[in-house]
Structures are given as C-alpha cells and as structure tokens.
Amino acid sequence: MDDKPSAKHLERMWKYAEKFAEKSGTYLHPNRKVTEVVIEGLARHIEEVGKPLCPCNFYPDKQAEAKLRRWICACDEMQIYKYCHCLLFVTPEGLPITEYLPEDHEGRQIYGLVKDPHPDKGRALRHRAGEAAKPQP
C-alpha cells in the first residue's frame, strides 16, 4: 500500500505521539523526518487494521497481531522498558532509551547503555520486566 494515509489519521497519530512523549518522559526525534516516517506507518496501520500497529516489525498476519495488542503503539516494549526501536520516543539526542533492557537485548547490543532522562515518568508496565526478554512479533 503506497497511498499516503489520510490527514485525519496522520493528525491523530501526531497528537498521540506528542502527548505520549510528554507523559512518558521521552522526546520526539530531533530529525523530524524520522518521526514523520514512523507516524505515517502508524497511520497507515490504522487504515489497514484499525489500530496503530508498530510499523517497524514484519507481521505474517497483521489482523491477528492487532488482536494481541502487544505491538500496538505504545507497545509492550515501550511500556515495560521504555525502549522504542522505531525511534519515535527517544532522548533529546535521538537515541532510544536502553537502560532498562535485558543486557542481551539487541537494543543494548546496538546502542549500548542509553540512560533514561526522566526515570520518574513512563514504564506503566514496568512490573512485567523480566517476564519476557522481548515480545516477539
């Protein structure tokens, strides 16, 4: 699907992203283009499956995945570890927060240790840390 998502869905996702960044103590990427691409992917999924499914994974069955909810933005990984592999919710420098990830997680291997600039915010599902190293798509 190469069509651009509707302005309505794009706007909905921009608003959501801005609000969630504020609430979770993260930032939108300093390069606006990065954010635009992710927002567009999320908005496209609203049109395809009715939910803002994470655009940075491959799903054999998007409808089935949407029902599981684990990769609906903000995904389990964000709510548990405050890690966004799409780079939608990052530090002011544009890096994903990796501080809370298990050490063998690919995010730690790629980016090293990236500290949370606002440990007092976000991680609504932090009690689930350690339950699964990484929720698989």
Ligand code: SF4
């Ligand atoms: S990784 Fe999670 S928080 Fe980041 S864009 Fe995808 S679903 Fe949203």
